[in-house]
Amino acid sequence: MSLAHPESPSEQWWQSAVIYQVYPRSFADGNGDGVGDLTGLLHRLPYIATLGVDGIWLTPFQPSPQVDQGYDVSDYCGVDPLFGTMADFDALLEQAHGLGLRVLLDVVPNHCSSAHPLFQQALASGPGSPEREMFHFVEGRSSSLGTVSDLPPNNWQSVFGGRAWSRANPGSETDTEWYLHLFSAGQPDWNWRNPAVGDYFENVLRFWFDKGVDGLRIDVAHGLFKADGLPDAPSAEAVVDGLRANPLVSDQEDVHEVYRRWRRLAEKYQPHRLLVGEVNLEPARAARYTRSDEMHQAFAFAFVKLGWDPESWAAAGNELEEARKLHGAAPTWALENHDIVRSATRFGAGEVGGRRARAALVALLGLPGSAYLYQGQELGLPEVDVPVEARVDPMWARGGITRDGTRVPLPWTEGLARSHGFSLPSRDPAPPAIPWLPVPDGWGSHAIELQQRDPDSMLALATRAIAMRRQLWDDGTFTAHDGGTWHVQDGNLLLCERSPGFLVAVAMGSSPVKLPAGVVLFSAFPLEKEGWLQPDNAVWLRRS
Incomplete structure (x- = not known):
């Protein structure tokens, strides 16, 4: 395997990694049917490589009735014809490795499809x-x-x-x-108290690891085991926050032995395979899943849903730092994914939201630990208000919540308003099908081709920030042992200090704030006045 970035150290490349999340349905359509697929992704892989990221995480493309857009798996070791063939996946894996990109797959062990x-x-x-x-x-x-x-x-x-x-x-x-079925009726929960289930999933992991997949993102990793006897929950309210409303359906102590078993398996391969958990729990509980013999990483859910408020950021950051001290694994930072309202909208919408999303991206990439970017975040894409009649998210039908707005297909070109380049050109004279989720008017103004030509675009900023981050790892400014001390200064200046003398600063108020003395290494926007940070801007600063 030829990789563009050296491992640091070789068995722990993930500690400095930036991973790009690909939602295949909405990334690139290779056959013109309006749904993204592996052929489209293969064609567009060079674009991801130009970002300078270390790898990609693919949400499910395995066979599925698509009740929950692939998170209802009917065959864990196959490829759904909607997305292509196993030969397409093999070609994708080979090309990704050739471009220096590691490949992480989603595994869904809490439930499967009722068609399984x-x-x-x-x-x-x-x-x-x-x-x-x-x-x-x-x-x-x-x-x-x-x-x-x-x-x-x-x-x-x-x-x-x-x-x-x-x-x-x-x-x-x-x-x-x-x-x-803790999710839809089409997603029955596995009974992990039956040892046969554990044996089944070990074979699933072996299948993908043997192919050369570099790691797994584990869906609902804190689920799996349910309380003995399946007693009534203290409350019968809807479980709409990652199972938190019902302590009987997740975070049971038995689950940790599953990840110890998986870690032993992951370390039988060279290089070791990575295990990343979707563990939607309080930081102190989530950190227990990243003990030295369990998963390597767990997403920082205390961070991913934040609004634009310095006190909330500082509180979440310090809580995550305390969890890191307990168990050693640095936070796995993300501000967006396929389930969360996009940051450009969450932080205020319009021009203000766009500026804040830009500043937040710079802040994210300067924090101690690895970072995950969701496709389109590097473009500053806003949330889309998908027309009600076009919504397909099962949460909309049953719970009145939709995640469709963050899953709208990427705009590759300004023109071709039907899909903005989402469907690749083909020899077929017929126009490509309408994308599986409709794109809004003006979507082409965010197009990748436009942003690639604009040195001041969000895309250009993201690429520069990732390159600077890599440089700071290579020169020793960033280390795998850095923690993060967070506080708020002057009421609206958020500060995170990682290695001695390195600060991430974000101005989250309505007026400029004075920066600590030091040298600005990187900023989301040029500083309007030396030594002062204007609202909705972020910098990396080395103390003098």
Whole structure:
């Protein structure tokens, strides 16, 4: 494997990494059907390489009925024809490695698709069968009228709204069991208390690691195990914040042995494979998943949903730093992903939001730890208000929340208003299909081709910042052992000090603030007055 960036050290390249998240449906369409695919991504890989990032994380492209846009997997070791073939993936992996890009895949171990062969076998096998022990099939409760199994086994609610249980065979008088699905009814939860489930997933990991995949992002990593006996939750409210409203469905102590097993497997490969967890818990709890024998990283969820407020940033930063001190793994920073409102909108929308998103990106890349960028973040894309009739997110139908606005296809070109270059040119004289999510008017003004020609664009800034970050790692200014001490000065100047003498400063108020004495190494915008930072600007500063 030829990699553009040296490992630092060789077994821990992730400590300095910048990873670019690719949502394949919305990145690039190679066959003109309006849905992004592996061929389109393969064609556009050189663009990602020019950003200077260390790797890519791909959200699911495995076979799926697409109830939850791929997070309902029916075959963990295949490629959905919607996205291409395994040969396409093999070519993608080879080219990515040739460009110096590592490749991380999503694995979804909490639940699968109801179309998965093992779940279909469980349905067909009936109550009491070994096949049903792979999932949570439970007899329901009797209603006040005495009807057997007329009510679900407990009061647990789905993340997507509504109850977390569905009848296995509605209307059957002999099969009165219900099955658990913490997400949609098309996503039954695996029963991790059955050792066969752990063995199954070890084979899944081996399959992808043997192919040369560099690591995994683990979906709902704090889920998997449910409380013994499946008792009622303290509250029957909807579980709309990463399962936090119900302590019985996640963060059970048994889950840590799964990641110890996976870590042992990951370290049998050279180089070691990376394990990154989606652990939506308080920092002190999430940090436990990154102990030295478990996962290498967990996303900093205390940070990813922040608004534009210095006190909130400082509080989250210090809380994450305390968690780092407990277990050693530096935070894994992100401000955007496929589930979160884009920062250019979250921070204020319009011109103000755009300026703040620019400053936040510079701040993010200066923080101690690795950084994850979501496709389009480097362009300053805003959230899109997708028309109601075009929304496909299952959360919209069941819970009135939509994530479609952050998943709108990327604009590659200013022209070709039908798709703005999302669908690649082909020999087919027919125009490409309309993108799977509609692009709004004016979307081409954010186009990659335009920003590549503009030295003052968000894209140009992101590329320069990533290059400067790499330089600071190479010259020893940044180290893997840096912590981050956060505080707010003069009411609206956010400061994070990492290695001795290196500061990230962000002006989050409405008036200029005086900077600490030092040399400005990088800024989101040129300083209007030496020694002062204007509102909605960020700098990296070395103390004098």
